[in-house]
Amino acid sequence: MSGQKLLFDCGPATTHKLVKAGISPTEVDDVFFTHHHFDHDSDFPTFILTRWDQNIPVDRPLNVYGPLLTDRFTNGIIDEDTGLFAHDWLARVHHPASQATYQARGGQLPRRKPNVVVREIGPGDVVDGDGWRVIASHAEHVQPYLDSLAYRVEAEGRSIVLTGDTRPCSSITELARGADVLMMMCWETHARMSDNEELSASSSIRGAAQTAAEAGAKQLVMVHVGPRLREPKMAAARDAEAAEVFDGQVVWGEEMMEIALA
Numbered sequence: 001m002s003g004q005k006l007l008f009d010c011g012p013a014t015t016h017k018l019v020k021a022g023i024s025p026t027e028v029d030d031v032f033f034t035h036h037h038f039d040h041d042s043d044f045p046t047f048i049l050t051r052w053d054q055n056i057p058v059d060r061p062l063n064v065y066g067p068l069l070t071d072r073f074t075n076g077i078i079d080e081d082t083g084l085f086a087h088d089w090l091a092r093v094h095h096p097a098s099q100a101t102y103q104a105r106g107g108q109l110p111r112r113k114p115n116v117v118v119r120e121i122g123p124g125d126v127v128d129g130d131g132w133r134v135i136a137s138h139a140e141h142v143q144p145y146l147d148s149l150a151y152r153v154e155a156e157g158r159s160i161v162l163t164g165d166t167r168p169c170s171s172i173t174e175l176a177r178g179a180d181v182l183m184m185m186c187w188e189t190h191a192r193m194s195d196n197e198e199l200s201a202s203s204s205i206r207g208a209a210q211t212a213a214e215a216g217a218k219q220l221v222m223v224h225v226g227p228r229l230r231e232p233k234m235a236a237a238r239d240a241e242a243a244e245v246f247d248g249q250v251v252w253g254e255e256m257m258e259i260a261l262a
């Protein structure tokens, strides 16, 4: 697993944030999508094309995994005949000036098109990598409009579960059983979300904390946190709601945060 990087979802500015964090897109060979809401996938054209453009002189395939629509979405970006960005890579492959730039970076002609391998997966599917594996499970979000998956990453005897967007459900609890880290969507307080339909598609503080408690997860990382909960004045209240049902460590995720496995 050493040195390998897996990317889960690719929402707005992901490529920019990766570079800001000191990670080149060329270091990532495996991308997993939880679902295809734009806040989880809209930076993928930038990611694919930057990785392809800079992946010199090595040409490793980009493996893309995700639920239904992942193939149509990915090939909708790069397919030679129908992809919205095919004109870009075709111009870079064929124009002499672009070829010269490519060679100056160490590339050898003829330049190859983006090498992207898509595999649509579903609950129970397992992706085996070099020293790691990723298990997919069902997430309950906005079906039947979009399929959603959650993932459990296992490597070197450790485990991290990323729920994507979901409401609490048994498949998530089972996936998170005994996990070292559960990264779960947490949008608002339970009381606020009980006033409307949001609980049918998303998780509250209490929902995430209850899932972590029932699964026996060691650490709960709240992600996809709603704007009101990120206000400083909400710090005590959000901690208190989580602590009502989960006595493990709770981390409130923020942009660019790095979390070391304890």
Ligand SMILES: [Zn+2]
Residues within 6 Å of the ligand: 035, 037, 141, 165
């Ligand atoms: Zn969503």
